[in-house]
Amino acid sequence: MPESIARLITSKCDARAVQVVGTNHKQTRVAVRERIAGNGECSSELLGRARVLLDADELALLRTCNRVEVYYVGPADSRHRRAAMALISQAIDTGEPLALHQVYHYSGEEAVSHLFEVAAGLDSMVLGEHEILGQVKAALPEAAAKGYGGPILTRLFNHALRAGKRARRETAISSGIFSVGQCGARMAQEVLGDLKGRSILVFGAGRMAKVTAKHLSHLGAKHITVFSRTYERACDLACMVGAKAIQADELMQTLKESDVIVGCAAAPHHLITSEHIREAMKGREERPLVVIDLGVPRNVDPAVAGLPKVHLFNIDDLEVVVAQHVGEREQEIAHVRAIVREEVQAFQHRSEQAKAKDLIAELRRKAEETRQECLRLACRKQCSEQESALIDYVTDLLVRKLLHRPIAAIRDAAIGEDVGETEVVAAVRKLFGLADEAGTGAEATATESVKLEGKTTAATSSHN
DSSP: OOHHHHTTOOSOOSOEEEEEEEEETTTOOHHHHTTSSOSHHHHHHHHHHHHHHTTOSEEEEEEOSSEEEEEEEEEOSHHHHHHHHHHHHTTSSSSSOOOGGGOEEEETHHHHHHHHHHHHTTTSSSTTOSHHHHHHHHHHHHHHHTTOOOHHHHHHHHHHHHHHHHHHHHSOTTSSOOSHHHHHHHHHHHHHSOOTTOEEEEEOOSHHHHHHHHHHHHTTOOEEEEEOSSHHHHHHHHHHHTOEEOOGGGHHHHHHHOSEEEEOOOOSSOSBOHHHHHHHTTTOTTOOEEEEEOOSSOSBOGGGGGSTTEEEEEGGGGHHHHHHHGGGGHHHHHHHHHHHHHHHHHHHHHHHHHHHHHHHHHHHHHHHHHHHHHHHHHGGGOOOHHHHHHHHHHHHHHHHHHHHHHHHHHHHHHHOSSSOHHHHHHHHHHHHTOOOTTSHHHHHHHHHHHHHHHHHHHHHHHHO
């Protein structure tokens, strides 16, 4: 644990909120993003450090080719905010940490709004892209599998998916070019012109490889070859797009025959080196090679760009294609933002209702514990079976009557816009001795219970 981060945490803050800390393509280049949580092991390590440093109850990592974000539920004070930003800053696998202005942090409603905009495609390099919905959906089970999930982030991410689907259903935000794969295919077309008859080699067999291969096929490419670490997956994708799957011993020859190479594989290191491309370029004369590297970490050694007749583009270079088409959907952005605002309000409302249900359940549970304690004390008087049944009925009725108005007030606070939910919750906790986050309520209630038992025992002795 870096001491510079640990020093930022000196005490706990009672106020806990949904928060997000991260960096994306607007703040950093691909060379930086690929070094943050570069593989599954690093992702687990990042979340593990975040849980300790941020005192987080729940965590989820959203990592795509354009962003690395940690969503969490934890203290919302300035010390933890600085620690969160330092966490991302120092997650870079280099000797120099990321500048803090390249890291963003949002809390509460701003964090909710940010995730909803991400899911709606407003924060993507390609406006309205589809891939992000699958990535948001995958973040939940991944967090749960590592033991970092929880009910609050589950509700948050599920609602974000709802907002994202609604944005695409009710607006034209995803019309035209709507994926990184499509941008890559268009960039190859811009360099080579007509793609008809061109030979394409696709590295990878995941979602992005599928979209890219399909779009290359639509643009006229008829000779598409797929290579993946798992040959069976390469065969599956090849069947979908009418392509050919190859194994490792066929790779070098395919490289020599290809006009376009697309890297879409999830790998922690370069799959294509300068030596591979230098060998592939022998005997090609004036025939150029276009290499589209969509991987993060990158699939292709950046040094390939220095080879003659080789045109190398990475994920950040696609912004040129994106800029040419973003104007087509500018008018839809306002519509999507309106949907996001509505869904944020709906989420906040549902969250308050969930909090109200939890508080009501806690209040009823505490009241029943107190009632049962009183029944046990009453039983010392050796009541008959009928008397015990009557006492049980009367005390149950009394508790229900006493709790009716407080429970109604809690529900009103969760529904109404003018009622201060925080003040109502604080008042209920204080009046009924419920445990607050510091546990003082529970301690006070335990003390009162001891006093009550002592008084009842004394009264019983006196009566006898």
